[in-house]
Amino acid sequence: MAEMTYRQALHDTLREELLRDENVFLIGEEIGRFEGSYKITAGLLQEFGPKRVVDTPICENGFVGLAIGAAMLGLRPIVEIMTINFIALAMDEIVNHAAKIYYMFGGQCPVPLVIRTPGGGGQQLSATHSQNLEVWFAHVPGLKVVAPSTPADARGLLRTAVRDDNPVLFLENLALYNTRGEVPEGDYTIPFGKAQVMKEGRDLTIISYSRMAVVALDVARRLEQERQLSIEVVDVRSLRPLDHETIVNSVKKTNRAIIFEEDWRSYGVGAELVATIQEEAFDYLDAPIQRVAGAEVPLPYSKPLEQAALPSARQLVEAVDRLAIRKRRIVYA
Amino acid sequence: METRQQRKAAAQGAGPGDARSSASLLEGTDRETLLNYYYQMVLIRYFEEKAGEMYTRARIGGYCHLNLGEEATVVGFCAGLEPDDYVYTNYREHGYAICRGISPAVVMAELFGKKTGCSLGRGGSMHLFDIKRRFMGGYGIVGGQLPLAVGAAFALAYRGAREIVACQMGDGTTNGGPFHESLNLAKLYRLPVVFLIVNNQYGMGTRVDQGSAVPDLYRKACAYDMRSERVDGTDVLAVLEAVRTAARIAREEREPSLIEAVSYRFRGHSVVDPDRYRPEEEVRRWRERDPILLYAARLKEAGLMDDAKRQELEARAQQEVEEAVRFAEESEFPSVDELYDFVYAGEGGR
Ligand SMILES: Cc1ncc(C[n+]2csc(CCOP(=O)(O)OP(=O)(O)O)c2C)c(N)n1
Ligand SMILES: [Mg+2]
Numbered sequence: 028m029a030e031m032t033y034r035q036a037l038h039d040t041l042r043e044e045l046l047r048d049e050n051v052f053l054i055g056e057e058i059g060r061f062e063g064s065y066k067i068t069a070g071l072l073q074e075f076g077p078k079r080v081v082d083t084p085i086c087e088n089g090f091v092g093l094a095i096g097a098a099m100l101g102l103r104p105i106v107e108i109m110t111i112n113f114i115a116l117a118m119d120e121i122v123n124h125a126a127k128i129y130y131m132f133g134g135q136c137p138v139p140l141v142i143r144t145p146g147g148g149g150q151q152l153s154a155t156h157s158q159n160l161e162v163w164f165a166h167v168p169g170l171k172v173v174a175p176s177t178p179a180d181a182r183g184l185l186r187t188a189v190r191d192d193n194p195v196l197f198l199e200n201l202a203l204y205n206t207r208g209e210v211p212e213g214d215y216t217i218p219f220g221k222a223q224v225m226k227e228g229r230d231l232t233i234i235s236y237s238r239m240a241v242v243a244l245d246v247a248r249r250l251e252q253e254r255q256l257s258i259e260v261v262d263v264r265s266l267r268p269l270d271h272e273t274i275v276n277s278v279k280k281t282n283r284a285i286i287f288e289e290d291w292r293s294y295g296v297g298a299e300l301v302a303t304i305q306e307e308a309f310d311y312l313d314a315p316i317q318r319v320a321g322a323e324v325p326l327p328y329s330k331p332l333e334q335a336a337l338p339s340a341r342q343l344v345e346a347v348d349r350l351a352i353r354k355r356r357i358v359y360a
Numbered sequence: 361m362e363t364r365q366q367r368k369a370a371a372q373g374a375g376p377g378d379a380r381s382s383a384s385l386l387e388g389t390d391r392e393t394l395l396n397y398y399y400q401m402v403l404i405r406y407f408e409e410k411a412g413e414m415y416t417r418a419r420i421g422g423y424c425h426l427n428l429g430e431e432a433t434v435v436g437f438c439a440g441l442e443p444d445d446y447v448y449t450n451y452r453e454h455g456y457a458i459c460r461g462i463s464p465a466v467v468m469a470e471l472f473g474k475k476t477g478c479s480l481g482r483g484g485s486m487h488l489f490d491i492k493r494r495f496m497g498g499y500g501i502v503g504g505q506l507p508l509a510v511g512a513a514f515a516l517a518y519r520g521a522r523e524i525v526a527c528q529m530g531d532g533t534t535n536g537g538p539f540h541e542s543l544n545l546a547k548l549y550r551l552p553v554v555f556l557i558v559n560n561q562y563g564m565g566t567r568v569d570q571g572s573a574v575p576d577l578y579r580k581a582c583a584y585d586m587r588s589e590r591v592d593g594t595d596v597l598a599v600l601e602a603v604r605t606a607a608r609i610a611r612e613e614r615e616p617s618l619i620e621a622v623s624y625r626f627r628g629h630s631v632v633d634p635d636r637y638r639p640e641e642e643v644r645r646w647r648e649r650d651p652i653l654l655y656a657a658r659l660k661e662a663g664l665m666d667d668a669k670r671q672e673l674e675a676r677a678q679q680e681v682e683e684a685v686r687f688a689e690e691s692e693f694p695s696v697d698e699l700y701d702f703v704y705a706g707e708g709g710r
Contacts, residue, residue: 052518078518084548089507089541096511099496100446102518119538123501124508130702132489132497133480137705168703192705 028211034204036178037067037143040185041105045075048103051189054081054094055107064109065145065204091117091142095125095194098140105189108144111198112158125194126169137192143185145199147238147289148337154325157333159237159290164196165266165299171219172266174198176240178208180264183217191219200238200289220268224277228259231283231350234274234300236263239287239338246340250347258347266296274300275307282313285346289338292320317346382597391664395673397439397596398659401431401652403677404455407464410681411454411471411485415631419688420471423500424485427455429626432651433558435459436599437621441526441554441607446494446516448509449528451486452558453498456528461493464680465687474691481694482702494523502563503538505529506555510542513551517614524552524610526603532563534580535571543618547584552610554603555618558593560625565637578620586618593623594651623651 031039044051057064059072059082072080083090087108094104108114114121125138148157165172171193175181181199188195225244228251235243240262247258261277263269278284284304286297297318304316322336386394408426415424427434430452438459441447449456457467462478470477471485479489486500496512499505509527516523533539534557546553557577561568569575581588587609591602599621606617624646628635635643659665665673 084544086537086541086544088538089510089545092504092507092538092542093511093514093545096448096508096513097515097518098511099508100512100515102515119501119504120507124499124504128497129705131479131483131487132491133478133482134702134705135479135489135491136496139705171704 028209030207031178031210032204033178033181033199033206033208034065034067036182036210037185037199038069038071040182041068042071042074044105044186044189045071045079048189050101051103051105052079052081053105053107054083054090056083056085056090056109058082058107063107065201067143067204068107087113087116088120092120092124094140095120095128095138098138098194099128099136103139103141103189105141105143108142110156110201111144111146111160112156114142114144114160118163121164121170121194121196122167126167129193130169138194139192140194141185141188141197142195143197143199145201145204147200147202148321148326148333149202151328151330151333153328153333157326159288159321161196161198161266161290162295162299165296169194170267171195172198173219173264174200174237174266175264176203176237176262178206179210179215180217180223180262182210183215184219184264186214186216187219190216198237202238203241206241217264219265220270221265222270222273223262223264224273225260225262226258228257228281230257230281231285231347232259232261232277232281233285233287233343234261234263234277235287236266236296237289239289242340243287243343246343246347250344256347256351263296263300269299269303271303271307275304278304278308279311282311283350284312285317285319285343285350287338287343288318288320290321291323292318293323295320314350317349319343319346382595382601385597385601386658386662394659394664395669397435397600398652398655398665398670399673399677400435400459401596401655402674403464403680404431404434404458405652406677406681407454407458407467407684410685411468412627412631414468414471414685420485421473422484422486423451424471424631425452425629426625426627426631427452429646429651430558430560430593430623431455432596432655433556433593433599433621433623436596437526437528437556437603439596440600440603442523444494445523445607446496446509446512446525447528448496448505448512448525449498450502450505450530450533451498451500452530453488453528454485457488457490457495457498460490460495462488462490462495464684468684468688469691472688472691473693474688475694476687476691503529503533503536506533506538506542507545509553510546510551513546513553513616514549517549517551522611524554524607526554526556526607528556528558530563531557531559531561531568531577532566532571533557534577539580540583543581543584543586543616546616547586550614551616552614553616554606554610555616556603557618557620559620559622561622562625562629562638564629564633578618581618586616588618588620590620590622593621594649594654596651596655624649
């Protein structure tokens, strides 16, 4: 184990995968000479040269398509999209091509591709630079989507992503880059489709992913201390494939669930999680499942407005309170 | 800045009638090869006519775009490449697939949605594929194949391989972002790729000059300082020569090229298009320039193909198409048990 930041974990994993496999290369805007907008790729151009660390012009659809074509011939590109907001320009190549090629051509040609990109709000970057668009991809068969919340998961999931033979969306979060945590050493991988129980509990389950999972864990620990509430926190980690088992088993145990997500509420990740739980654990639920999600507005710039729009620890506590009230009603009815 | 070729072509007012001469190629190529080009052209003609017929008989579903009228471009393009080169095309690709070695039977089976089809019945008319023949796909999204082709060329350059990539597209495709992004990337990274614009003068109902501010499409390459030329797409040997030259330059000098082949589609955009937007007179004029008739006349004039030989080749092509239909008819549909196969690579496909 070594303590490091989420950024460092990503950087080191990229470096190790470049060292491990000659077919792996990095491609994206400003990842080489500029060393990455968020410096994840710092020093890698110097170490590996322009063949393995490829700076592109500003043409997301073009260079994502290029990476898919290179993957069709057996290379293993790792694309960086500067932030997820710019991925809108590459949707055609991702959704109509990367996700379709293996199936539509009868299994003749896999597309081993990773697209890394950070999302998330809270940096006062406003509407076009603060989005959480994960459901766009999690909706599409043929893609895999993971969103690590800790440095350890960042490392383990990125390794798995690079070695997977399918197109993988690897979603980072701007506010997580400087967070720290213990990271296992060695050739450490985390299989896709495995949620992580971050904290065990009996009274209710908070289900989350990416940055919100970190906030959820914090809130759960605090409420345990302050109110002796026993809260289980499940970090989904992998949005597609989704680990039904861990999620459903947790709810079967606690009988109450809150989904805590940074994306917009309507048609969001939470909607899928709620549907899954009611399909597979309906009889175990003692209360309606709560969703705490982003306000349905384009994220505003002004600090108070931005904070009001983002899902917060305070809103999560309020949701916990709502469930607790419910519990009392049932008990005294 | 325009390249030398572009200035030359512009100065000559290159167009369908006065493109580069292919006379020397006729003399310098053996008879059997020249006759094989004729065979492939008529094979495509019969195949596409039959596909149209099978569509109206509900054997083929979805969209179905034919190469009728474009046979010289299709055959010349494919013949200008080496067998291990990689090919990417749009959805109007039956002829290209056949010329790259996928049997007409397996193509027809794909159109019928049968499990013996080249994409195992998953792709249909717009999405033919054969990894063994390096036919890297027909693509149904206009422009979608261009970045992919550039990426394949990137992989070849990465490995220092000898092969190149050839990428076909329509005239309407040159107005979209993928065209411009792809040309820029190909030139910037000096990738071994040949782009071919099949200028059949319409994208659905939109005439070239109604969609492109620069209707001389080959000139668009000058924005990327890429070599380019226009050829007569009704002259199989002219297309062949242009593609062969561009392929050699891609292979040896790592220089991408853009070729514009001017032709015409004889029927509507797809089988169901009533084709009401093109003046009758224009259609008639272009039908007179039928690439198959033009080539037949040249071969005859050069003493390479008499009427008996011609009939023999045409009969053989017709027979191959009949057999393709029989194969497609007799093949089975994929089992619905396999619905989820191939969503993901590895993991048993699911
Ligand atoms: C991105 C996209 N937009 C629109 C369409 C619908 N569409 C299919 S073919 C076509 C015309 C393309 O014309 P051109 O590139 O000249 O090719 P041609 O059909 O003439 O071979 C259009 C608009 C599509 N398939 N993809
Ligand atoms: Mg056209």
